[in-house]
Each structure stands twice: as C-alpha cells, then as structure tokens.
Amino acid sequence: xxxIKIHTENMYLxxxxxxxxxxxxxxxxxxxxxxxxxxxxxxxxxxLRSLNRMNDLIDSVKIxxxxxxxxxxxxxxxxxVVSLRKKVGMVFQKSxxxxxxxxxxIAYGPRINGINNKSELNDIVEKSLRNAAIWDEAKDRLxxxxxxxxxxxxxxxxxxxxxxxxxxxxxxxxPASALDPISTSKIEELIVQLKENYTIVIVTHNMQxxxxxxxxxxxxxxxxxxEYNKTKKIYTNPDKKQTEDYISGRFG
Amino acid sequence: xxxxxxxxxxxxxxxxxxxxxxxxxQEQVSNAILALNNCDLDLANHVIENDxxxxxxxxxxxxxxxxxxxxxxxxxTDLRYIISSLKINNDLERIGDHAVNIAKRxxxxxxxxxxxxxxxxxxxxxxxxxxxxxxxxxxxxxxPILANDIFQNARTIKDSCHKISEKIIEEMxxxxxxxxxxxxxMIIVNLLExxxxxxxNIAESIIFVIDGKIVKHKKKTDEQSNNL
Numbered sequence: 001x002x003x004i005k006i007h008t009e010n011m012y013l014x015x016x017x018x019x020x021x022x023x024x025x026x027x028x029x030x031x032x033x034x035x036x037x038x039x040x041x042x043x044x045x046x047x048l049r050s051l052n053r054m055n056d057l058i059d060s061v062k063i064x065x066x067x068x069x070x071x072x073x074x075x076x077x078x079x080x081v082v083s084l085r086k087k088v089g090m091v092f093q094k095s096x097x098x099x100x101x102x103x104x105x106i107a108y109g110p111r112i113n114g115i116n117n118k119s120e121l122n123d124i125v126e127k128s129l130r131n132a133a134i135w136d137e138a139k140d141r142l143x144x145x146x147x148x149x150x151x152x153x154x155x156x157x158x159x160x161x162x163x164x165x166x167x168x169x170x171x172x173x174x175p176a177s178a179l180d181p182i183s184t185s186k187i188e189e190l191i192v193q194l195k196e197n198y199t200i201v202i203v204t205h206n207m208q209x210x211x212x213x214x215x216x217x218x219x220x221x222x223x224x225x226x227e228y229n230k231t232k233k234i235y236t237n238p239d240k241k242q243t244e245d246y247i248s249g250r251f252g
Numbered sequence: 253x254x255x256x257x258x259x260x261x262x263x264x265x266x267x268x269x270x271x272x273x274x275x276x277x278q279e280q281v282s283n284a285i286l287a288l289n290n291c292d293l294d295l296a297n298h299v300i301e302n303d304x305x306x307x308x309x310x311x312x313x314x315x316x317x318x319x320x321x322x323x324x325x326x327x328x329t330d331l332r333y334i335i336s337s338l339k340i341n342n343d344l345e346r347i348g349d350h351a352v353n354i355a356k357r358x359x360x361x362x363x364x365x366x367x368x369x370x371x372x373x374x375x376x377x378x379x380x381x382x383x384x385x386x387x388x389x390x391x392x393x394x395x396p397i398l399a400n401d402i403f404q405n406a407r408t409i410k411d412s413c414h415k416i417s418e419k420i421i422e423e424m425x426x427x428x429x430x431x432x433x434x435x436x437x438m439i440i441v442n443l444l445e446x447x448x449x450x451x452x453n454i455a456e457s458i459i460f461v462i463d464g465k466i467v468k469h470k471k472k473t474d475e476q477s478n479n480l
Contacts, residue, residue, distance in 0.1 A: 207325075208325055211327070235328065236327070236331060236332065236464060237328065237332070237464030244328045247327045247328060248327050248329070
C-alpha cells in the first residue's frame with residue numbers, strides 16, 4: 001500500500017445553508033495522480049480548494065469533518081495557512097502569470113520565503129523551468145514579460161512558479177482546458193513526470209485526459225463521492241451505474 | 253445530446269451485424285454437417301459458395317469497430333462490448349472457414365458414411381450443430397447460464413474428438429486401405445474440435461462483456477462455472 005498523503009473523513013462543506021459536499025471520505029496516495037471528475041456543480045472544485053484552504057476566502061463556507069495532510073488536520077487552529085499553501089500548490093484553469101518577467105514570476109515566491117541570494121535564485125528559476133518542461137523555450141527570454149508567452153507556455157510557467165516554492169502536493173483545476181492539443185499533451189506529459197516527486201490532484205472535465213494521466217479517479221455527483229477506484233477499473237468496469245453513465249456520456 | 257445518439261446508433265448497428273454474422277455462421281455449420289451426414293455434395297458446394305458472405309461481413313464488423321474506437325472513444329461496458337465484438341467476429345469467421353473446410357472434404361468420404369457413423373463422427377457433428385446454435389443464442393441473449401452450458405458441452409465434445417482420433421489411428425494400423433479416407437475423417441474431427449474451441453472463446457468473450465471478468469485460460473470447474 002502506497003503512503004496516504006491526504007485523508008479526508010466524513011467531510012461536509014456548506015455554502016451558507018447549502019450543502020456542497022456530503023460526507024466525503026477519501027484517501028489520496030502520495031506520488032500518484034488522482035483525478036476528480038463529475039458534472040459542473042458536483043463539488044469537485046470545491047473539494048480541491050478545501051485541500052489548501054482556498055475556501056477560507058469565502059465567508060459563507062463552513063467545513064465539518066477532517067482533512068488530514070500527512071496525518072495532521074489542516075483545519076486545526078494552529079495551522080499556518082501560508083505555509084500550508086506553500087506545501088500545497090495550485091494551478092488554475094486560466095494561466096495567471098504576474099505581469100512581470102519570466103524570471104520574476106518564478107523568483108517571486110522564493111524571495112517572499114526569504115531567499116535573496118542571486119545565484120541561489122538563478123538555480124531555483126532554472127530548476128523550476130526545467131521541471132516544468134519550459135526551460136528550452138524560456139531560457140533566452142528570461143527577462144521578457146511573461147505575458148508574451150503563448151497560452152500553453154504561460155500555463156507551464158505557472159506550474160514552474162508553483163514548483164519554485166517546493167510544494168509536496170500540486171492541485172490542478174482544469175489545467176489544460178483552454179489549451180490546444182499540443183500544449184495539452186505537453187501539460188499531460190509534465191503531470192505524469194511530476195508525480196515522481198509530487199502528489200497531484202487534478203480536476204478535469206476531459207474524460208480521456210483523466211483516463212490518460214491519472215492513477216486513481218474519483219467521481220463526484222451532487223456533492224457526493226459516488227465512486228473512487230483505480231482509473232483502469234473506472235474506465236473499463238466501474239462498480240456504479242451512475243459512474244458508467246457519466247463516463248460514457250449517457251447522463252441524465 | 254446529439255453525440256450520444258450517434259454513438260448509440262453506431263452501437264446498434266454493430267449489435268445487428270454481429271447477430272447477423274453469428275446467424276450466418278451457424279447456418280454454414282448446420283449445412284456443412286447436414287451435407288456431411290447425407291453426403292450431399294450440392295449442399296457442400298452451397299456452403300463453400302456462401303463463404304464470401306461471411307468474409308464480407310467479417311470485414312464490415314472490423315471496420316465498424318475501428319470507426320467506433322477512433323471516433324467515439326468508448327469506455328466501460330461499451331468498451332468491453334466492442335473489444336469482444338472484434339474477438340467474437342474473428343472466432344465466428346474461423347468457425348465459418350472450418351465449416352467450409354469440412355464441406356470441401358465431403359467428396360472424399362462418399363462411400364464411407366457408415367464408417368463415419370461407426371467411429372462416432374456423426375454424433376459429434378450433430379453435437380457441434382447444437383453447440384453453435386447455443387453460441388448463436390448466447391450472442392443474442394447474453395445469458396451467462398448459456399455460456400456455462402457451452403463450456404461444459406465444448407469440453408465433452410473435445411474429449412470425444414480425442415477418443416475418436418485414437419480410434420481412427422487404430423483402424424489405420426489394422427487396415428492400410430483406409431488410410432486415405434481415415435486421414436480425411438481425422439482432419440474433419442480435428443475441425444470439429446476447433447469449432448468447439450472457438451465456441452468456448454466466444455462464450456468467454458460474452459462473460460467479459462457481461463461482468464468484465466477474464467475467464468479464458470482458467471480451468472472451469474463445475475463449481476466455478478456455476479458461479480458465472
């Protein structure tokens with residue numbers, strides 16, 4: 001059995017009085033890609049965002065139950081949210097580089113964390129860009145604006161920026177949905193490479209993408225976790241009819 | 253949701269073609285055996301001439317499966333159904349070929365109907381007709397219980413074929429003048445045995461469609477097959 005990186009137990013999440021997540025218990029293994037699938041509004045992004053407490057930013061959100069990261073409850077009072085988010089990085093659907101140079105985009109996080117040594121920063125920038133498979137395209141234009149990169153390059157830059165602060169977990173919310181097939185396949189390959197060193201949780205509407213890159217798949221519907229299993233099993237012989245109907249496009 | 257209507261139409265078309273193939277092949281086997289039992293050369297020729305229909309349908313099914321894989325990216329039950337359709341189609345086509353091979357040898361047996369009977373070939377041949385009818389029925393109804401029957405009957409037929417082969421060898425050792433005809437009968441027995449084996453394959457593929465279990469290469473004890 002692989003190490004469990006994230007463990008949730010009887011987790012409920014409410015937006016005001018509306019229940020958005022209903023009794024979610026799931027074990028997310030370390031160094032694996034876990035895909036969250038389900039129709040819009042099923043709670044998968046809400047679930048993803050509760051893993052680094054992004055939902056704290058919404059006043060009406062109330063969470064019950066436990067979310068443990070390496071066995072520690074991340075909603076505990078003593079938890080420093082900033083260091084939690086450093087440990088649990090996030091990549092969004094729409095790439096959102098800072099309106100700064102490529103170099104500064106990457107160096108920003110490490111600098112905030114107190115790294116000011118020029119050569120150390122140079123190393124981090126190069127390593128992060130290399131690990132995000134964008135070094136070759138960016139190395140001759142490090143001091144150009146990041147906004148001059150293509151959409152696919154910007155998304156890989158955002159992944160590099162996430163890697164620069166040395167996270168353990170990377171959350172991805174539809175990271176390739178706005179990209180062309182070539183950029184998409186680069187991101188997908190990157191995700192598969194990254195799992196060697198990171199635990200990845202990805203929300204995707206692209207069934208085939210989840211099938212291609214994830215080790216485990218969780219199907220959410222109406223705030224409930226309907227089925228969670230090895231991706232191979234989900235796509236060849238799911239246990240629940242709802243899962244089968246959803247992945248084969250016969251929903252509703 | 254237009255896309256899935258197209259998908260369902262394609263699937264329906266595939267189901268229809270596989271059923272047609274199964275029916276056609278079953279008919280070929282029945283006619284080949286009838287021709288064998290009655291030494292009916294006209295009927296044997298009819299089987300040989302009809303083979304192109306089987307071949308044509310074989311290619312049509314292959315192409316449709318390819319198209320569905322490429323354009324619809326099937327998953328779950330759909331995926332298992334299409335994978336199995338390809339295999340079942342292949343197995344049916346082979347059964348069809350064997351029916352033709354049997355038909356082609358009937359000519360050489362014209363004076364030896366009684367010999368076939370004595371050796372038990374006629375009986376096995378009739379059992380093969382029943383077996384392929386069961387296969388056709390299984391493809392239609394997808395009832396696991398029928399698969400179970402097919403596993404058991406195919407096993408019995410295979411055992412009988414081996415026994416007949418031994419008997420044929422004995423006959424050949426005793427009387428040299430039957431060697432030519434006995435060799436032809438031996439080949440026919442072997443073809444019947446192969447049809448039984450392909451029928452087992454088809455039943456295994458249907459089990460895979462129904463519940464995703466791979467049962468091939470596994471010894472099917474009675475207890476196990478009762479649980480299917």
